[in-house]
Every structure is written in C-alpha cells, then in structure tokens.
Amino acid sequence: xxxxxxxxxxxxxxxxxxxxxxxxxxxxxxxxxxxxxxxxxxxxxxxxxxxxxxxxxxxxxxxxxxxxxxxxxxxxxxxxxxxxxxxxxxxxxxxxxxxxxxxxxxxxxxxxxxx
Amino acid sequence: xxxxxxxxxxxxxxxxxxxxxxxxxxxxxxxxxxxxxxxxxxxxxxxxxxxxxxxxxxxxxxxxxxxxxxxxxxxxxxxxxxxxxxxxxxxxxxxxxxxxxxxxxxxxxxxxxx
Numbered sequence: 001x002x003x004x005x006x007x008x009x010x011x012x013x014x015x016x017x018x019x020x021x022x023x024x025x026x027x028x029x030x031x032x033x034x035x036x037x038x039x040x041x042x043x044x045x046x047x048x049x050x051x052x053x054x055x056x057x058x059x060x061x062x063x064x065x066x067x068x069x070x071x072x073x074x075x076x077x078x079x080x081x082x083x084x085x086x087x088x089x090x091x092x093x094x095x096x097x098x099x100x101x102x103x104x105x106x107x108x109x110x111x112x113x114x115x
Numbered sequence: 116x117x118x119x120x121x122x123x124x125x126x127x128x129x130x131x132x133x134x135x136x137x138x139x140x141x142x143x144x145x146x147x148x149x150x151x152x153x154x155x156x157x158x159x160x161x162x163x164x165x166x167x168x169x170x171x172x173x174x175x176x177x178x179x180x181x182x183x184x185x186x187x188x189x190x191x192x193x194x195x196x197x198x199x200x201x202x203x204x205x206x207x208x209x210x211x212x213x214x215x216x217x218x219x220x221x222x223x224x225x226x227x228x229x
Contacts, residue, residue: 032216043119043206044220089158091218102148102171103218105158 002027004092006106013080014114021075021109023090028068031093034103035064035075038087047088048075080113087111117141119221121207127227133195136224139188140209148218149182149192150206158206164190165212197228 003026013019025033032051036044048057048064050073056065063076073092077084087110091103120139128134140147148163162172164184172182179198184190194201204223210216 034218036220043222044208046217046219049217091158093216102160102163104160107157 002030002092002104004090004104004106006088006090006109008109009107010110010112012112012114015080015082017080017113018076018078019080019111021077021088021090021111023073023075023092023106025071025073025092025104027092028071030068033064033066033073033090033092035062035073036089036091038089038108044089077111080111082113082115084113085111119207119209119219121205121221121224123224124222125225125227127229128197129229130198131196132228133193134197134201134226134228136192136205136207136226138190138192138207138221140190140207141219142188144209144211144219145187146210146212146216147184147190148208148210149190150208150220152204152206152223153202161192161205194226197226199228202226202228 005024007022030052034049035047037047038044050057050066061078066073087108089105089108091105122137146165149161150158151161152158161174162182167184180194182192204225206220206223208218208220210218
C-alpha cells in the first residue's frame with residue numbers, strides 16, 4: 001500500500017530564499033509522481049508531473065526531482081516570492097494501481113514567504 | 116479551456132438530508148476521481164471511474180455514499196442520509212489514462228452538515 005509523507009508540515013522563509021520541500025513514498029514501483037499547489041479555499045493546481053522513467057522536471061522557478069530507489073522526491077523553489085505562499089502537496093501512484101492514475105497524497109507542506 | 120467543473124461550490128444542509136454533488140470532467144478525459152479533504156485526514160480518494168465504469172470504490176466510507184457516471188461528461192456523488200461528520204470539501208478530478216495521467220482538479224464543493 002502506497003503511503004506518502006511530507007516534511008516539514010510548515011515552513012516560513014524570507015523572500016528571495018531558495019528552498020526545498022521533501023516528499024517520501026513507500027512503494028517505489030510508482031507510475032508517476034505529481035506536485036500540486038493549493039491556495040486557501042481553492043482547488044489543487046498541478047505544478048509538475050514526473051513519470052517513473054524521469055529524474056526531474058522543471059517549470060520556471062520550480063524543479064522537481066524523483067529518486068525511486070530511495071523513495072524520495074523534492075520540489076525546489078528558486079528565489080521565493082510572497083506569491084509562492086500556499087500549501088504544496090505531493091502525490092504518487094501505487095505500483096499496482098499505477099496505470100489508473102490513482103494518486104495517494106501526502107499531508108502537504110504549508111509555505112509562507114515573508115516580504 | 117474549461118477545467119473540471121463542480122457544483123455546488125458550497126452546500127449547507129441539515130443532518131439526514133440528501134446531498135448530491137456534481138462534476139463535469141475535462142472534455143476528452145476518460146478517468147474521473149472523487150476525493151474528500153478534511154483537516155484531520157487530508158485528501159482521501161473515495162472512488163474512481165475509467166471510461167464511465169467504477170473501478171475502485173474502496174474509499175467510500177459507508178453505504179450512505181454512492182457515485183455514478185452515466186456518461187463521459189457527468190458524474191454525481193450522493194450522500195443519503197448526510198451526517199455532520201460528512202462535512203468536508205469534496206473534489207472531483209480527471210485525467211487521460213493514455214497520456215501521462217496528469218490529474219486536474221475542480222475547485223471543490225464545500226459541504227457543511229449541521
């Protein structure tokens with residue numbers, strides 16, 4: 001059974017700092033891993049999708065990496081801005097359900113970027 | 116492009132009443148998921164459909180919950196009778212099973228059962 005853990009639960013940084021959010025998963029036979037952003041009272045916005053055959057994906061100031069052997073993914077945010085303040089969720093497919101898109105979510109990391 | 120559309124956005128009802136939440140997936144997507152989000156339990160998968168067929172409903176908490184997908188562009192999640200512990204935000208999401216499977220979420224339906 002796939003389990004996803006995110007550490008830390010909350011993070012506060014000054015504007016301009018580079019930061020890393022961590023995600024770990026128990027079943028390394030994943031199909032893909034996805035990072036989302038959730039603003040208060042809103043739905044989830046997909047940030048990056050990493051297929052199991054990939055090591056990383058980049059979009060603007062965001063870079064996500066995937067290491068299946070260690071069961072870890074990181075989301076790197078460069079030059080953080082107050083607008084980056086949100087909850088970031090990591091989700092992975094379980095190996096046995098990987099081909100269905102069934103995602104298991106971590107509890108999220110709530111990021112606050114102070115001006 | 117229209118994203119996943121959910122209605123109602125907010126619902127307040129009394130215990131024992133029937134609640135119906137609606138979802139329109141992104142056109143062309145063939146998988147649809149219903150999730151529930153609470154502070155205590157985070158995001159939980161309730162049920163998902165592939166090509167309108169329910170595949171896994173092991174996350175549905177009780178028989179009071181039911182979901183249908185009569186066609187590729189519409190799904191409902193029904194709670195009957197509703198209870199205060201059902202209060203949560205219910206999200207619908209959709210994807211293509213043949214193209215990377217990136218999951219796209221709706222804005223959610225916030226349910227409060229008094």
